[in-house]
Amino acid sequence: MVLYRKYRPKTFSEVIGQEHIVRTLSNAIEENMISHAYLFAGPWGSGKTTLARLFAKAINCENRKGHEPCNKCSACKEINDGRAIDLIEIDAASNRGIEEIRQLKEGAKFAPTRLKYKVFIIDESHQLSKDAANALLKILEEPPQHVIFILATTQPEKMIPTIISRCQRFDFHKLTVPQILKKLEFICKAENIDIEKEALELIAANSSGAMRDAESFLDQVITYAKTQNIKKITTNDVKDILGLIDVNIISQFVDFLIQKNPAKCVEFLNKHLEKGLNPFEFAKSLIGYLRSGLILKIDPNLDNPLLENLTLEAKSKLKEQLNKIEERNLRKFLKIFLEAQNKMKYSPIPQLPLELAIVEICQNE
Numbered sequence: 001m002v003l004y005r006k007y008r009p010k011t012f013s014e015v016i017g018q019e020h021i022v023r024t025l026s027n028a029i030e031e032n033m034i035s036h037a038y039l040f041a042g043p044w045g046s047g048k049t050t051l052a053r054l055f056a057k058a059i060n061c062e063n064r065k066g067h068e069p070c071n072k073c074s075a076c077k078e079i080n081d082g083r084a085i086d087l088i089e090i091d092a093a094s095n096r097g098i099e100e101i102r103q104l105k106e107g108a109k110f111a112p113t114r115l116k117y118k119v120f121i122i123d124e125s126h127q128l129s130k131d132a133a134n135a136l137l138k139i140l141e142e143p144p145q146h147v148i149f150i151l152a153t154t155q156p157e158k159m160i161p162t163i164i165s166r167c168q169r170f171d172f173h174k175l176t177v178p179q180i181l182k183k184l185e186f187i188c189k190a191e192n193i194d195i196e197k198e199a200l201e202l203i204a205a206n207s208s209g210a211m212r213d214a215e216s217f218l219d220q221v222i223t224y225a226k227t228q229n230i231k232k233i234t235t236n237d238v239k240d241i242l243g244l245i246d247v248n249i250i251s252q253f254v255d256f257l258i259q260k261n262p263a264k265c266v267e268f269l270n271k272h273l274e275k276g277l278n279p280f281e282f283a284k285s286l287i288g289y290l291r292s293g294l295i296l297k298i299d300p301n302l303d304n305p306l307l308e309n310l311t312l313e314a315k316s317k318l319k320e321q322l323n324k325i326e327e328r329n330l331r332k333f334l335k336i337f338l339e340a341q342n343k344m345k346y347s348p349i350p351q352l353p354l355e356l357a358i359v360e361i362c363q364n365e
């Protein structure tokens with residue numbers, strides 16, 4: 001199991017940072033002052049889904065201690081295993097939620113089957129279609145007694161104000177380097193990994209405040225160390241691995257894409273993943289590269305600061321590639337890979353959405 005799933009906090013005390021939110025939710029649980037709708041807004045990988053599930057678990061726990069769920073009763077276990085039928089998670093990003101909201105409207109009418117509360121967690125809720133958002137608003141205007149909504153979003157400014165005003169809002173913060181470091185140290189201890197503190201700091205500093213990014217980066221470092229038989233991981237090892245995602249890998253991959261050779265693309269990707277390439281970093285770099293391509297395509301002479309992260313060599317190679325791609329196709333590449341990147345965090349196999357994207361791109365004109 002990947003680290004960020006394995007080490008998802010199962011109690012409030014394990015949550016790092018977000019103290020203002022943990023405190024308010026804990027009090028609400030202890031005083032049984034539960035709202036019908038919550039909005040969890042903030043950067044990705046900062047604990048929104050984690051706290052939503054924790055909250056759902058605590059209010060449904062049959063044996064709660066203070067505000068903490070017991071993690072032993074059937075309600076806790078079902079939620080921990082992701083098989084509680086009264087905890088419904090809807091991902092508005094991948095299906096825009098129309099069908100789901102329809103089901104939600106139906107489902108919300110009925111009392112929970114097994115748990116005390118029926119909890120709907122709506123992820124990336126700013127992406128709900130207009131119809132879906134309006135349907136949700138209707139429900140929020142007269143919420144059934146036993147139903148609780150937790151809307152999560154990375155872009156609250158895109159949500160309709162009438163929905164926001166019906167929710168109790170919590171703003172999540174990016175995690176700081178010391179906060180991330182604390183958890184990375186904990187994981188390394190639990191996993192028996194020998195690694196320099198400075199190396200962990202480097203990982204924490206390169207995670208843009210997202211715990212998930214830090215944890216999957218650590219995963220990558222550990223995999224690399226195992227394949228290379230490294231006993232104690234150093235700062236230099238981490239630097240090496242950071243450098244693994246160099247622009248040459250991306251540009252070679254784009255060559256195979258242009259050749260419309262899905263087998264080569266998938267093989268090349270997986271070869272590098274086995275060597276420790278992080279699929280999330282790969283997707284990010286690939287999209288950055290294609291975006292540079294699009295900018296150059298619009299105006300080849302443009303001296304855009306966005307291209308500064310490309311070396312001269314990489315820039316001329318990219319220009320060469322651009323001669324072989326139409327702008328229309330380049331936009332298609334970007335669109336498909338952006339969608340894939342969005343789906344990766346929900347996928348049991350992180351690279352699977354990338355592989356599907358490759359097949360899609362190589363198949364049709």
Ligand SMILES: Nc1ncnc2c1ncn2[C@@H]1O[C@H](COP(=O)(O)OP(=O)(O)OP(=O)(O)O)[C@@H](O)[C@H]1O
Pocket residue numbers: 003004005007008009014015016017018043044045046047048049050051123152153154183211212215345
């Ligand atoms: N505050 C935190 N304390 C401890 N671990 C955290 C925290 N936030 C995130 N994590 C770790 O990162 C993983 C992903 O977190 P989570 O799914 O809660 O993020 P999110 O805010 O919902 O992100 P997204 O917007 O991408 O859905 C968790 O499984 C956990 O391992």
Ligand SMILES: [Mg+2]
Pocket residue numbers: 048049050123152
């Ligand atoms: Mg989430």
Ligand SMILES: [Zn+2]
Pocket residue numbers: 060061062063064069070071072073074075076077
């Ligand atoms: Zn319990």
